[in-house]
Amino acid sequence: MSPARARTSHDQIVAAGRELLEAGGLDAVSMLAVAERVGVRAPSLYKRFADRGALIAAIGAAALEDLGRRLLPLTQDPDPAAGLRGIAAAFRAFAHRNPHAYELLFMNLPPGSRPPAELNALASAPLLQVAQRLVGSERALEAARLVTAFAHGFVSMEITGAFRLGGDVDEAYRYGVDVLVDALTAARADRLPRTIEPNEAPPP
Amino acid sequence: MSPARARTSHDQIVAAGRELLEAGGLDAVSMLAVAERVGVRAPSLYKRFADRGALIAAIGAAALEDLGRRLLPLTQDPDPAAGLRGIAAAFRAFAHRNPHAYELLFMNLPPGSRPPAELNALASAPLLQVAQRLVGSERALEAARLVTAFAHGFVSMEITGAFRLGGDVDEAYRYGVDVLVDALTAARADRLPRTIEPNEAPPP
DNA sequence: ACCTGAACACCGTTCAAGT
DNA sequence: ACCTGAACACCGTTCAAGT
Numbered sequence: 345m346s347p348a349r350a351r352t353s354h355d356q357i358v359a360a361g362r363e364l365l366e367a368g369g370l371d372a373v374s375m376l377a378v379a380e381r382v383g384v385r386a387p388s389l390y391k392r393f394a395d396r397g398a399l400i401a402a403i404g405a406a407a408l409e410d411l412g413r414r415l416l417p418l419t420q421d422p423d424p425a426a427g428l429r430g431i432a433a434a435f436r437a438f439a440h441r442n443p444h445a446y447e448l449l450f451m452n453l454p455p456g457s458r459p460p461a462e463l464n465a466l467a468s469a470p471l472l473q474v475a476q477r478l479v480g481s482e483r484a485l486e487a488a489r490l491v492t493a494f495a496h497g498f499v500s501m502e503i504t505g506a507f508r509l510g511g512d513v514d515e516a517y518r519y520g521v522d523v524l525v526d527a528l529t530a531a532r533a534d535r536l537p538r539t540i541e542p543n544e545a546p547p548p
Numbered sequence: 549m550s551p552a553r554a555r556t557s558h559d560q561i562v563a564a565g566r567e568l569l570e571a572g573g574l575d576a577v578s579m580l581a582v583a584e585r586v587g588v589r590a591p592s593l594y595k596r597f598a599d600r601g602a603l604i605a606a607i608g609a610a611a612l613e614d615l616g617r618r619l620l621p622l623t624q625d626p627d628p629a630a631g632l633r634g635i636a637a638a639f640r641a642f643a644h645r646n647p648h649a650y651e652l653l654f655m656n657l658p659p660g661s662r663p664p665a666e667l668n669a670l671a672s673a674p675l676l677q678v679a680q681r682l683v684g685s686e687r688a689l690e691a692a693r694l695v696t697a698f699a700h701g702f703v704s705m706e707i708t709g710a711f712r713l714g715g716d717v718d719e720a721y722r723y724g725v726d727v728l729v730d731a732l733t734a735a736r737a738d739r740l741p742r743t744i745e746p747n748e749a750p751p752p
Numbered sequence: 753a754c755c756t757g758a759a760c761a762c763c764g765t766t767c768a769a770g771t
Numbered sequence: 772a773c774c775t776g777a778a779c780a781c782c783g784t785t786c787a788a789g790t
Binding site for chain 3: 551552577578580589591594599600
């Protein structure tokens with residue numbers, strides 16, 4: 345007659361998972377630990393998530409949405425080169441702030457527990473938009489992939505401690521972004537031989 | 549009086565681990581599965597490896613040495629730009645051939661189970677050498693990090709299926725390598741304003 | 753409808769006992 | 772000196788029984 349009242353929720357479970365993730369890495373996100381943190385027993389979690397993989401996937405999706413929301417406003421800069429620098433900096437800052445969530449975003453997950461394509465598109469859109477303004481529509485996807493690969497590879501190596509030859513890591517990131525911005529700006533210049541000033545006639 | 553004869557060896561165990569790794573991912577490298585494959589019982593593995601983490605670390609070290617050995621000969625190309633292209637291609641090919649081992653190489657491991665610094669240096673040396681010939685000693689480390697970050701980020705995203713916006717992924721890699729090679733070649737040109745021909749006097 | 757205790761499978765790890 | 776069976780701890784997961 346009196347069905348048991350819900351003592352937790354999907355969102356509360358995901359939030360607890362994210363906290364455990366940042367505090368102790370993926371191993372710390374056990375069904376026991378999550379359940380304890382939200383005040384139920386482990387078996388109850390299976391009412392809302394098919395298994396641990398589904399819960400981890402939901403945590404990753406939440407983090408991806410978070411990242412996308414942070415990158416979005418940076419496309420507003422009228423200078424696409426400045427926009428690209430801003431996105432590169434914000435991307436790295438996000439990874440530094442949430443290293444374990446970041447790791448999860450780029451983890452090799454079974455196809456079933458990847459974030460929904462729409463979320464993926466939302467997080468990719470800002471860079472794609474800036475890249476298009478920088479190098480034109482034809483090469484926008486390749487340029488965006490170049491920048492994403494560099495930025496992801498760099499912060500991923502940073503987080504896992506793969507830069508072990510000394511040197512200034514901040515400086516190396518700045519150098520990499522500089523080289524990429526210059527190269528992509530030049531790539532546009534190759535196609536549009538010179539800037540068209542307001543009062544100047546367009547080239548033939 | 550008759551101590552039990554060794555029925556396996558460190559190297560045999562590592563080899564079995566690598567096979568299981570490529571066949572079924574890291575989860576498939578269980579102490580039970582490895583032991584069965586080499587013909588002993590799981591507890592015997594602890595005679596040679598402190599724990600599963602140490603075994604995984606040894607598997608990673610073996611893969612890293614493998615990678616380093618494949619990159620080394622590519623530094624012989626007299627043209628550093630061609631050398632860089634070769635290294636970029638070989639790096640990607642290695643990742644495609646051994647995706648799970650590759651993943652392991654760039655995994656976030658506890659400091660204790662990272663590969664020894666000498667192995668790391670050995671795998672980094674080829675690119676560092678080519679980068680130095682391309683952009684000069686002063687920026688060699690930054691340039692090598694730029695290329696490594698791009699290549700790692702790219703193949704890592706490839707492996708984990710992160711490129712989900714269509715397009716030609718091979719073409720995107722080629723585009724990225726081209727842009728980097730051109731940019732780094734230009735970077736050298738910036739410092740040495742023009743090439744000195746054999747019969748030409750050096751600039752003042 | 754959601755929650756729970758009890759139980760099971762699986763895996764890493766330890767250890768006393770074998771040769 | 773290395774190998775083994777037995778045992779333990781831990782975790783994901785299932786399920787019948789509660790409200």
